[in-house]
Amino acid sequence: MYVVLIVQLGIIYCNGAAASSDSVADSALFLIISTFRNLAWSQIAARSGNPDELFDAHKNSPTTAINPAGRILGIVGLGNIGYRIAQKAYLGLNMKIAYHDLFRKPKSVEEAVGATFYNTLDEMLGAADCIIVATPFSGKQLFTAEKFKKFKRGSRLINIARGPLVNEADLVEALKSGQLSACGLDVFENEPHVNKELCGLKQATLTAHTAGGTIDTHIGFEELCYKNVLGALLEGKAITPVNLHLIKAGKSKL
Numbered sequence: 001m002y003v004v005l006i007v008q009l010g011i012i013y014c015n016g017a018a019a020s021s022d023s024v025a026d027s028a029l030f031l032i033i034s035t036f037r038n039l040a041w042s043q044i045a046a047r048s049g050n051p052d053e054l055f056d057a058h059k060n061s062p063t064t065a066i067n068p069a070g071r072i073l074g075i076v077g078l079g080n081i082g083y084r085i086a087q088k089a090y091l092g093l094n095m096k097i098a099y100h101d102l103f104r105k106p107k108s109v110e111e112a113v114g115a116t117f118y119n120t121l122d123e124m125l126g127a128a129d130c131i132i133v134a135t136p137f138s139g140k141q142l143f144t145a146e147k148f149k150k151f152k153r154g155s156r157l158i159n160i161a162r163g164p165l166v167n168e169a170d171l172v173e174a175l176k177s178g179q180l181s182a183c184g185l186d187v188f189e190n191e192p193h194v195n196k197e198l199c200g201l202k203q204a205t206l207t208a209h210t211a212g213g214t215i216d217t218h219i220g221f222e223e224l225c226y227k228n229v230l231g232a233l234l235e236g237k238a239i240t241p242v243n244l245h246l247i248k249a250g251k252s253k254l
Helices: 004-006 016-037 039-048 051-063 079-093 107-112 121-126 168-177 215-235 242-254
Strands: 071-075 094-101 116-118 129-135 155-159 182-185 203-208
Touching: 016 039, 016 079, 016 107, 016 129, 016 155, 016 182, 016 215, 039 051, 039 203, 071 079, 071 121, 094 121, 107 116, 107 155, 168 182
Parallel strands: 071 094, 071 129, 094 116, 129 155, 155 182, 182 203
Antiparallel strands: none
């Protein structure tokens, strides 16, 4: 109802998410590296202050740790944030990029990060060594027990998008069974509550919904807000409009 009213009144709605792209992408790289290198296990052991736990992690965590270089990173949703993650993982970690999206990107965009497009999500799940969720929540849970069965065995899941996209109880079972080797979550299904079993798993890297939480992001939000207002009022062109096509379509029918 509110969207219809905004369009009818000719109000341009702008999105400021682009201001957080770098911060979220940097956090995504941390989660990627952590899940490949068993860094949560190592950190938990070190912070325990227990010599036995530290020695266990020192001795055993490297036996299943691998470098991300040369591995396939499957990105679900190649928007502003997804693409920035792809750039950093491709150039910084030397990873191979795969992606699934509702619409395929131009060839020049794909070539810039060596990206391979997958028409179906299931096909990409079976090929990737790590899946990262960077798509909006549409009201439907995307990753459940059924989907985890489609994953390449021993792969990883990272979520920096929306918590409800992932069924955490099913994720725990996938981790316990070895279907997934690790996960990295910055968002949770029932925030601020986190699944207790998930908290107890050393292969789970968990952060407190802070992927975009930097001073730079907040400054960027304010700058982008003012640029949109000034652009719309002084030049008749907003920087990051979301509903402009709907307003134009509405006017064309009048």
